[in-house]
Structure formats: structure tokens, C-alpha cells
Amino acid sequence: MSGSTISLHRPFKDRSFGLVRKFLRINWLFVVCLCALAGVGYLALYSAAGGSTTPYANSQLIRFCVALVMMFVIAMVDIRSIAKAAWPSYALGILLLVVVMKFGHTGLGAKRWMSVGGVEIQPSELMKLFLILALAAYFHKASHERIGNLFFLLPALAVIALPVGLILKEPNLGTAVITAAIGATVMLGAGVRWWKFAIVIVVIGVAAPVLYHHLHDYQKARIITFLNPGSDPLGAGYNIIQSKIALGSGGFSGQGFLHGTQNQLNFLPEKQTDFVFTIIAEEFGFIGSIATLALLFMIVVIALYTAVRSENQFGRLVALGIATNFFLYCFVNLSMVMGLIPVGGVPLPLISYGGSALTAVMLGFGVLMSVHVHREAEFAVDEY
């Protein structure tokens, strides 16, 4: 009983699909939303540079275009081939995490980055996608009875725990928590009972004070700052205060493009990355920020819709995981900007300046579009 292998004997339901037809089957509303978000990002980065296409806006646009092409290419890959690559890519992700821990370079006190052919990559970003693929492959053929079996769930927990542990070691608390949450969501989608999650949450709640003592100082500082921003007004709390002022001073209709005082006067360091949303909120006001939020929400909705429409369990679980990954990016970043959760280096996907998160997200969207394009694909099933 090889529970985790997938054999691919059965043909695609509609064999006559050529590349062109496949291409046309891409969800174009989704592509429009992506481009709209990239456009919002372009404006924000143009403003962040004080009204200049350099150094941020143009280079980010080029990255987006490259990533978009990559997404189209991946969308053409048969979802069954992707399923076949699930475990090898998971192994590669683990390997990259180990390599980055040993040889990666340190940024802001953490070893998260490595350089591949001049491109900076953050293996923990890729790992989230690979974990989704691996879990989807694991649960693809599982019956309800087996999902009810605790011993069937333990390997899946190990598959989640391994990368989460490595990411914690980097150390990157935020991404570790997000990775665990994505894994949990995929398990939930696969049919694992709600009460089992409840037990895990209670256990974590009890263990939290103990774990807190094992956190790094900067992680503790973030949590304390979050709980009481006034305690360190010029350190980490400074960002939260300035960020909230930027949001609040935007008002209903904003201070006008390139006229946000908080933005233009550089109250927020590195605002083009994690705090990019403050630029939109300050200069375009509530209208601008709610419109951006709506676009982000559309992405999540289309991803979930893709999950529901897929006729195979692998595609469903992958789409659900990718939707959740994107949702968590938005949730963590926006909550951070609004001072709702501790500050923690999570960019706003498609808008923030930087290539690593963008590449990882668009890679995921490529897989998502493959799920969509190949939604009627049938997997050969060994057992049921």
C-alpha cells in the first residue's frame, strides 16, 4: 500500500487540447486582477521614490512581467506532471532550507537568503508552495476512513513539522507560523476533523508561555512592542505609530498622489517593502486602500473558486493551499501595517518592492492556473 504515490495511466479527458486552447482556458479575470495589482504597486513605488521610476518602480515592473511569463508557462504544464514532481520538489525545498542555514547570508539577524545565479531567493517562500504540493499529493487518494485514522495523519504532521522547524531555526517566526497555518488548512480541506484542530490549538495555547522563553530576543521584542507600542516609541513601535498615522491621515479620499507627507518625508524606513500599503492608504485614502483590498480579495476568491471547480482532489487541495498562502500574506501584512499583529517582515504580495516573494507567489499562481486549465484531468487511481 503505497499511499503517497500517484500513477498516471489514465489519459486527460480531452486529449485534443492544444497549447493554444490550453492558453485560452487560463482564467483571464484572474490575470486582469494580477495586472491591476501590479499597476497599484507601480504607482506606490513611483511615489515611494519621490516621484521617480527609479530605483523601485521600473525594476519591479520588469520582475512582474518576467514572473507573469513564468506563470503562463507553468500553467501549460499538465497538473499530473506537477503532482508527480510534488515529492521531489518537497525534498528540494528541504535541501534548500538546510543549505541556506549553513551557507546563506544574513539579513537583519537571520539567515534567510541565498543567491542563485545572481537572483536572491528565500527558500522558506518556495517551501510553502512545495509543502502544499506534497500534502495535496499525500491526501489525494485518501479515503474518509483513512483520514479518520490518526496514524495516517502522523506522517502528514511530520511533513509539515520538518520545514516549519527549519524555518523557525533561521529564525523566521512569522513565516514558520504561516507555513504551519497553510499546512493545517490543506489538512482541513482534505477532511481532517475540526475537533482535532481544536486540540492542537489548545495544546499550543498552553505551550505558548514555555515557547516564549525559547524565542529570540528580537522576536520577543516584537511581541512586547505589539502589546505596548509606547514602550519603545523609537524602535519597533515607531514603525507601528508612523504607519497608523500614515493610514489615518489619508482620510476618505487621500492626500493626493505624491503628496502624502508621511511618505514623502520618509517617516517610515524601507516603506517601499513591507509598509508599501501605507503609501496607497495615505495618498489615495480609504477609497484607494479599499479598492486595493478588493483586488487582493478577488485573487483569493478566484483561487478558492478554482479549488471548488477542480475535479480532482490534488487540484482542489493545491488551489486551496495557494489561496490560503496568498490570503495569509495579505492578512499578516495588512494587520501589521494597521498595528494588529506584531511586525514581522512579510511583504504585500504583488505590490511590495522585492523579487523573492513575488517569484514565489507567481510560481504558485502558475500551478493554480494549471489546476484551472486541467480541471477535468483524471488521475489514475490505484485504490479506493
Place this chain on the structure above:
Amino acid sequence: MKRDSKNQTGFTRRALLIGTAQTAIFGAIGARLYKLQVDEHSKYQLLAEHNSISERLTAPERGVITDRFGIVLAGNQQHWRALFMAAQAPDPASVLDNFAKLVPLDDDERARITADISGRPGYIPVLLKDYLEWPEMAALEVNTPNLPGVIVEVGTSRVYPFGAGFAHPVGYVARPDVPEAKANNVLALPGMRVGRSGAEAANDDVLRGSPGYVQTETNVHGEVVRQVAHDNGIPGQTVALSLDVGMQNLAVQALGSQAGAAVVLDALTGEILAMASNPGFDPGLFDKGIPADVWKSWMADPMHPLQNKAIAGLFAPGSTFKPTVALAALKYGSLTPEKILTCNGSFQLGDHVFWCDNHIAHGSITMTTALQVSCDVFFYQVALGVGVDRIAEMAHTLGIGVNLQLDIPHAAPGLVPTIDWAAARGVHWAPGNTVVQGIGQGYTQVTPMALATMIARVATGVEVGPHMARRIDGNLQDGSDIGDWPALDVDDRHLAVVRQALFEVVNTPSGTAYGSRLELANMQMAGKTGTAQVHNNTAAEKQKNFNDATMAWADRPNGLFVGFAPYNAPRYAVAVIVEHGLFGAQVAAPIAKQLMTYALTNDPAGRDIPLTTRVSSVGAPS
């Protein structure tokens, strides 16, 4: 398929639940945004307006200038100054009133401050007052609440530890003028200075550095609560000049109260070891402000203290020009080392008589003797024989009358006339003009630096160019090493015979500079004296046997000397001019002797290499 549809139903239910939860969270984020941006907008708007983090640029520390051994020639000293960030004051005018009650401001300063406030971006503070006294500073600190936006901080000002004696080579700095500050915001920063002369001006770009910034948090009243962040910027780089403090001091002392200049070069590299120009001035005054009476006294001084005579003073070279004339004639064959010409004490050309110095008849002599005793009549004939254009060509080869590409501003190229030059100027060039060229009078004008370059090139046969910036930020500059310069385009045999004549000038009893021969074992100086008329340089004047002590100071001839040492392995070149000092042999050669004695004793050009073992490709005694 049945299993899968069961899976599908279950999944759809769960996905919808997850989707609902995510939608709810998106809704919560939207609601939170509404609360922050619409409900609480006025609160945050107020905070943004009073947002008190402000950034201002700070001036970087100017780079230090040192001599070749690291002794500081231009450094920085700290003092207190008051700055004003007008944007932080609700009413800048009243703040200025309050400030003026504590620290007096005159009308000019007030006008300047008002102009600066309106003309600059907010992140550049405006200077209220430099060089605050301690009581003023204390008064400002106590009255901080009445002075929103006023900052008291430590600034630096330029100090010149060696003062007037180094003012010409090192130069001075001053505040940027209004157009400069307009063109470059960085220069508008209080504390920024611009090099105006000497090494300060020549190396201004590397000395300046890049500004830093200070972020401060101020409360609603504009008082600084605390510093948020700061960056000191990048201080200017250290510039080590080729000067040797000991040599320069000696040159200044040797000139004493006389007006004049003395230049010592490393004859193999062109490095300037000393460049004295007397009198000097206090270079620090340009930074702090020159009192009117001092400025007037400088302007009225007949010795022109602000002029760097070493590179901008133009003088007739007199007899120091004779080696150049000789080399030109040797090159074109109109003169050979063996050729004998006769001096009867005068030389007649048409109906005009040109006299030898003191009307002495030197008899039938060779070039060597003519240089040794400085016979004029010999060189009248040589000049006529070779012609003015060829003399000019050789002068240019040797560095006279050309732009020497000095790394010091305000240098004058000097002039050696040619037929073309005369034609362009509408000057009728008579043979008599060529005659006086032979003894360095007439239209020829040289700087002491050009003379030093000439004698260095004659001494080594290397086409060195004088320069003063030796190391910038520790990096040795091009041209500072032996071998960085090409060979001179002059026949080595001609150079050797001229060098030998110059040796005899100093080291034989009948030589004009015998009195200034070196008193060192195994090392001799070679050189040439010169006494150049300054007043109405006509041939008619020359026949007067001037009894100079009775002449007015400004009418007396200039005394000159050029030389090099050691004779058998030339390393140092010297040029000295004492303005209106009478005879070069009496006033200039003794200064050269002191400088050369110092140079050969201390060997600043190659302290790590013993002089006696240094190999020279040229200059073996014949």
C-alpha cells in the same frame, strides 16, 4: 468516481467555510481601515501635521591636509554654533527676535538669515551664529522654550597650525558664496567650506566628503525631545602633500622679511618639497572673516602678500636663463662646447651698444667659462646666432613659458616671446630684442616654479612636472615615483656639458656662486645666479652701472638663483628669487645653500634610501 464526488462535496463544504472565514477577515480589515481612515481621520491628521520627526543634513568633516610625513597642515577645530530649522517654529520671526536678545545679530546677519530661510529646503538648517561664546551658548540652552527650531551644535572650523608660512601652498577655505550654495544644496549646509586657493582648492572635491543627517523628534512646541537617528556622513579624505614641513619652514625663515619665493623640487619626480612665497598671510582669517583693516593692509602692501609668487609671480629670469640659451644653441649647432667667443666688455649691434655686467671684458672664452663668470656679451652673440624662436622652443622643452599642469590653482604660465607672438601683439621684433633674450631680459617672464622645473630637468634629463598632491586617502598619486616621467628630449651630452659649467659656477673660485658652495663631504651643488632688472628693461638701462643701494626698493633688480644637488647624482632642484634684493649671488644663492644643505642632510625625498647608494642614469662628472 463515487468516492471522488463524495470527496468533492465534502471539500466544497469545507472550502466554502474556509472562504467564509477569509472573507470575514478581509471584511474586518476593511472595517479597521474605515475606522482608521474615516472615523479617526482627524485625530491622525493632527498627528501627521505635528509629526515631529524631522530630518536635517549635517556637514561632513573636511579632510585633513598633511605634509609628506603626516604632519597636519590644515585640520579641524570644534566650536559651538547655533542653527535654525525654521519649519519647526510656529513664528520664525519672533524666534529670531528672541534669539537676537541673547546673541546679538547685526542687520546684515539678520538679512542673510531671512534670505536663507526663504531660499532653502526644510531639511537644510540655516546658520544663525558661528563661534558662539560659552555665555551665549548657556543663555540659549536656558531659553530653549522660547526658541523652537533653534539648535546649538558642535561645528568644525578650519585651522592651519603653521599659519602664514604655509598659506600659499596649503591655501585656505571660505564659506560658499550665494550662487554656489544655490547650485549645490550640500554647500548650503552650515559648516560647509570651499577651498579657495592652494591645495585646499585643488583637492576640494576629495576634501569635502558627503553629508550625514540627524533625525530628531520635536514636540508641538518645536523643542527637540530626542534624537531618533543620525549618520555622520563620510568625512573628506586625507590629502598628504609632497611638502616637507622642515624644508618649507626653512625656506620661509631664510627669505625672512624679504619679498620673494623659494621652490625646492624632487628633481626625479617633480614633487614640490617646499614652495615658499613671502610675505604670507593668516589663512584662517578667510574662514572666520577678515577684519577690514587687515584686508586694507594686504591690499596696500607693495609686497603683495596674497599673491603666490612661486607660481603666479612673473619675473625676468636674468642670467638664470643662460643655460636654456646655451642648450638651444648646442642643439642647433650654432654653438659647440669648444667654440670660443670674445668679450670686450660690450657688444655693438648697429648703432646700439649692449654692455657686459659692470662693463668687464672677459676676453676669449668658451661656453663653460661664460656660464661660470656669467658673461653677457658671450650670450648676446649666442642668442643672435641661434634665434629667438629656437630659444623659445628650448625654453618650452625645459618647462619655461608653458602651462606646467600644476595641481595648484591660479598658476601663471609665463612667457617666452617668439616672432609669431611679437607679430600677433604688433611688436616690431628687432635683432636687439633677440640680444637681450640671451641674458633673460626683455619680454621673457617666468615663475620661480618654472625655473625650478627647468633646473630639475637639466639636472636629471627627466621631463618632470612639478606637483604637490602626494597621497589621497593613503594612495600614492601618479607622478610621485621615480620612473613615472619620460626622458627629456634634449641631448644627454649637451646636458652634461651645461651641468659641468653649472658645477663650476658654484665650486670654482671664479664662479659667481662660489661663496654659496656646500660645506658637505662628497656632495656639491651646481647652479646659476641671476640678477634681473625690473625697471624699464631696455638695453639703454643696462649700460648704467647701478649703484643699487641708492635706488628705490621697487626699482632694484631681483636676485635669483637656480641649482641642483648632489652634482654627481642629482636629486634636489631649487629656485630662489629675492625681489629687489640686488645680486642673486649675494641674496638668493645663500638661501639655496641653506635649503640644499637641509635637503642633503635630511633627504626628505627618499628618507629610506641612503643618498650615496642611489643610482642615477645621468650626471656623472666628466
